[in-house]
Structures are given as C-alpha cells and as structure tokens.
Amino acid sequence: MIAQLIHEALFITGFVAIMMLLVEYINVLTQGAWQKSLVDSRVTQYLVAVLLGATPGCLGAFAVVAMYSHGVLRLGALVAAMIATSGDEAFVMFAMFPGKALLLMAALIAIGLIAGWLTDNLAGRWITNRIDSCKNLEIHIAESCKCFPGHDIFQQLRELSLARGVLMGVLLLFLFGVTSGTVGPESWNWIRVTILITGLIGLFIVTTVPEHFLQEHLWRHVALKHVHQVFLWTLGALVITWIITNHLDLTNIIQDNTLSMIIIAGLVGIIPESGPHLVFTTLYAKGAIPLVVLLTNSIVQDGHGMLPLLAHSRTQFLFVKAVNLVFGLATGLAVYYVIR
DSSP, X not given: OHHXXXXXXXXXXXXXXXXXXXXXXXXXXXXXXXXXXXXXXXXXXXXHXXXXXXXXXXXXXXXXXXXXXXXXXXXXXXHHHHHHOOBTHXXXXXXXXXXXXXXXXXXXXXXXXXXXXHHIIIIIHHHHHTSOOOOOOOOOOTTTOOSOOTTHHXXXXXXXXXXXXXXXXXXXXXXXXXXXXXXXXXXXXXXXHHHHHHHHHHHHHHHHSOXXXXXXXXXXXXXXXXXXXXXXXXXXXXXXHHHHXXXXXXXXXXXXXXXXXXXXXXXXXXXXXXXXXXXXXXXXXXXXXXXXXXXXXXXXXXXTTTHHHHHHOHHHHHHHHHHHHHHHHHHHHHHHHHHO
C-alpha cells in the first residue's frame, strides 16, 4: 500500500512540476504575451479551463492548477475546471455508457462555466485578496534572458552546474520510470504517451536554457519552492484518503432514497481521490441509482485534480471544494424537485 501511494504521489508531483516548468518557459519565451491574453479575457480563461478539465483523467486538471498557482488563471477558471473534470471516472463512464457520459460531460462543462463566472463576480476578489499566493511570473527582457542560447548550449553542458545536473538527472529518472511503468500507467496508453512527451520537452528545456533562467525560474522557483511541497501534501492526502475509504463501506451507506443519495454523493465528492466515486458510476451503470445522483457527485468530485493545490494554499483548496459542493448539491436538488 505504501509503495503504491508513493508511486502515485511521484507520478502527480512529476507531471505537475513539468507543467510548472513549461508555464515558466512559455511565459519568458513569449515575454508574457500568452499570460496577458488569458488574463485579459475571462471568457477565454473559462473555456480553456473547462476544456482541460473535461479531458478524461487528471492531467488537464493538473495543468489548470499549475497555471492558477502561477497567476495565469483566475479563481473562477479553477472552479470551472474542477466542476468540468471527472478524473479517472470519465474513462469508466465512456466505457460503460458512452452516450450518457457525453451528455454528462456537456452538462458539467456548462455548469462549470456558470460556476466560474459566478465565483469571480461574487467571491473571486474577496478570497484572492485574503490568501497568500505565488507571485505572478517574472518577465525578463529579451536581451537578458534568451530561452535558447544556440551555440552556448554546448558550453553550458561542458561547464555543467549542480542545479542543471540535478534537474537533468531527476527528469531522466522520471522518464525511465514512465517508460518502464514504474511511474504513471503500467501499460502504454495516451496518458503514458502524454507524460512521456511532456517529460521530454521538460528535459529539452532544462538542457538548453541559459544558466540565469535555469537558476532563477527552474531551480529556485519550481524545484526548491514547489516540488517538495507538492509531493508531501499529495502523499499525505493520499494516505488519509486511503485510510478513510478502506474503513468506510460506501455501498452499504447508500440507501434506496434518492434525496439522501444526492446529499451523500455530494459529500463523498469532497474526497480528493478517484476510487470512492466509482461506486456511483457503477451503481448508475447497473440502474441502481438515478442520473441526478451521478451528476451531483461528478460536479463536486475532481479525482486527484485538486491535490497539487494543497501545496499552494490549503485555504483555496477548501474554498474551491466548498464552492463545488454548493453547486453540486444545488444542481442535484433542483433537478430532483423538477423531475420528481
């Protein structure tokens, strides 16, 4: 059990760290233009967030958290993404009832867009101003920070610094773990291919960027400030979740009462883990519960998507979970009383 949880925590931490690295790289490469285009357009932010969130699995949600923690996306966009995502349950849904799953995803995207807009308008500024967050990405002028120094790359490798050597070594180990199945999916699928490609891009960045960029952005900011926090908080949350879910028989708790099942489905959705929510997916596939119960759970739950946010801000983690719970229960109860 311990080995499995560490394996899962390493997978999440590795992917999130590489996404943070990519955010830093793209921001400096474009002189902040891509960040400004997202910041200036709330509609674009919401659309990007829900589309990433709706991607089956947790990779899209991890990407949203990485962008949010660096000030690229607003709080409402984060809420929208977490409502739109169903984590690993999305794979099961599309396998067991593809038509209904597609309609459910469309509903989650629509609800996510509405929830994101309302969050920013009603509480976005209030919650953001009261919580310490990572400073916006630093933009360097082109003359002082080139992302690809050309012929200087070989000189940098000959005079390999400790920071560059450590980062290259860690990324090589991560890539080896991915290809061997030690880290991430045990069999080849689109998730493993995606992680492998992003890992190779991360290795290219670490190998080629100038020393100043590597030291300031990748080493001091991503590696020393974020990575260990993401790993420890993720591992801790996974251990606590494992203890709760292995001592709680969710199937027996759920009874033949739609109203109580809606409330239970929303409360279970708070758990930052994929496993417990499969109960509702399988029960719906067997016709044991109505769609409104699965909808409620899908709105609140986000698989592992929110785990990296624990390292960034526990308060924001709890706030987003609370918002999703409110929207999930409100939607579920509204649908229940309309169709009753």
